[in-house]
Amino acid sequence: MTTEHILADIGDEIPPMEWTADPDLVREMLDLSGWIGDDESGEGRMSGPSRFTDQETARSEGFGNMIVPGNLGMMAMAAAIQRWFPHGRVSKLDCVFRQPITQGETLTATGVVTDRQDHADHVILEMDVYLERPDNQRPQGGTAVMTIRTTPPA
């Protein structure tokens, strides 16, 4: 494979990935992160109900419903990029969490290529990435850099 085989160019859209963070997914991720679950050793564990796991707590903090931890949206954006180029390595990812995302909402993870640099054995893509609602609001967005190798490492 040569760099010409990497079919991504400036202006190309990251193939959209539909994403819904329902309460089960949020709990699973909180468990994986050690925030909740059986691992009692983790510092920083949630003590009691939170806006991520309890409707009343979420409402008392001014949210209409339980919300999604911001970092889950960041993970979804990274997954969308990685689905496009499964062998690529994302080396930089930054994201601003502009608005809370409600659990159960369906959003689209996508973005656009803003720069492409061709090297002898790899291509570097820079991208704007975001989560988009059906009404075109973007509660989260940022940038990503991915390196795609064209030849295996020595």
Added chain:
Amino acid sequence: MTIPEDAGGAAAQAPQLTYNAEILRKEQPAGAITLTEAGVDRYMELTGHPRAALPEGERREAPIAMLNVFFSRGQEVGADVKLEGATVGLNAGRAIELYRPIYVGDTLTRSAILQDVYSKTGRSGTMAFEVWEILFRNQDHELVARARDSMVYRAPGVAPPPERGAEASP
């Protein structure tokens, strides 16, 4: 020691912001985590992250975004940020930069540095921001990733504003 952000008090109208300045810009140990095969599999399944075929002889890498899992397990503590009326703390943004690949089997040691605490006042009132830098080193003591994490504290029911400069590198 807890000190106000602006002890000189030019902004007499604004609510006072206090935080623990003793930890400001000091690197603090923040635990370690081992990237297990099962953990990476679970992460990929939950996020819809594809699993690429592994070329012969190569070690399996963990995705950069998986580092998101290892925040807030104790490293972002001790700042003790307090701003009158701002009782809700939210993550405002995050930036992660990978310097070296991270592999299944790696043990990553984290350290955290409170880089900045400041407040902003707008139409919806005064909010406090807390900015952390998180460093990840592997078992060979190599710096593999650096992250910048921002928290915003605000009154209930107020949407957080975009955070300034989320770049991972100083």
